[in-house]
Amino acid sequence: MASVKENLLRAVELTESDSPRLDLEVLLCHVLGKTRAWLYTWPEHELDDQSQQVLDRLIQRRIAGEPVAHLTGFREFWSLPLKVNRSTLIPRPDTEVLVETVLELCPQEALQVLDLGTGTGAIALALASERPLWQILAVDKMPAAVALAEENRSALGLANVRVLQSDWFASVPAQRFAVIVSNPPYIDARDPHLREGDVRFEPHSALVAEEQGLSDIRLIARRAPEFLEPGGLLAVEHGWQQAEAVRRIFSEAGYRDVESRLDYAGNERLTLARNP
Template sequence: MEAALTLQQALRWAQAQLPASDSARLDAEVLLAFVLQKTRVHLYTWPEAELSPEAHTQFAQLISARAKGEPIAYLTGTQEFWSLPLVTNRHTLIPRADTELLVELALTLVPDGPLRVLDLGTGSGAIALALASERPDWQLTGVDRVADAVELARSNAARLKINNASFVPSDWFAALTGKRYDLIVSNPPYIDDADPHLTQGDVRFEPRSALVAPAAGLADIQRITVDAGEHLAVGGYLMLEHGWQQGSAVRDCLSAAGFVAVATHQDLAGRDRVTMGQRP
């Protein structure tokens, strides 16, 4: 990459370096805007502006890392979820748009009024913070067995000034003895260890422990459904995100654990994504 490129030239160069990305143009725009601390609109408002040597070097390094497959969210340290700008790092999964279905269902299917809500495996705090931001009268608790994830979720809550969400370290329900909730949500590990997708795309860089579960990806879901009854109030709901081919198996898990009104909901692509049940 030559010195003193204009923003327009820099974007063209960057796109050519990312032949394996199906979003090369967007990747280049996001990374250049990050380097310049400007909006993407700025790049096209001032296309003839020149990159400084420092910005040139930083942009080239980021594009090189992206060409090797590193996720944009890790390179910039941020990812938007439910319109919330969340800080991300390599200790947690990158929040994804598919998971917003879980938030939407919780907001539309659960009765209004003050609720106690638990987010299992909270990671960056995405689900808990999205729900807390929409329902100030709800009290959210997010748990994660990874201490660094808990600290990240706490810092996201503080930075976003969301005061009705707290985060504590816990291996699923281990630290929650005697506590009950009106709603439990979770996006647990659900990928089979042999799934070839683990060697592709962003997931190569994400923590494997947050992605993979034994028993064809169902082990953590099975554990949650068995233990959730002790922590749900009567009439409370359990909502689980899962793989698009796991809907039937997850419904079986919930039914076997005694849940009623078990149902699976599809994502925008029409694939099974979230299954829920109610404690009778």
């Protein structure tokens, strides 16, 4: 039998992880159903055989590269516990900048908002949790992602979000939104990073776009004016080297007030524009 403390020493086995100790803590919390504070309060607690076996299997899968979020089935985004699976992207902390920016720029009063490519529902649910008066339509093309977003919506009890399957705008009802947000796929299919880390376990449908990763952003920019109110906000996340190209796409599509914002690492990862 091994204790919590002895199991934490096994972080050295997770040689390919950037955060081996944290990964192991999260896996231990998951197996034991405890908090990280509990692990530090009870380092001598001995795992029973069944818990140890479950943990051993999870460690083996982590060594093989599987993301911790897939092993636990959850990832926190904007302090909301979101269920995750292989149907879509694991929400990233950088996307919280998109949420923060939309909250900063928009009034609290009743608004119609569209989240394109909602995945787990991360952006839509974060906005809904902060702005109960907003009505948010969250769409995704992948049926399994739609089911996941709906499961998260329901678990969080956020009645001001509606989840719908749609290929971008194809099934969005003809109406005007004050805000359209999106974190679309934007990685070039030849990008070597697709063969590294967590993204190896995430679907290409959530990651990859044609035209050097810009085809979905182009389509969204082209169609969004039909669905935005005059002066409505378009806010799109993109790759750290794409800001200039995205600003050009938005300007050429006729938007005004085009500007990029930085993520937490200081990279231009978000571009905003107003429908004229």
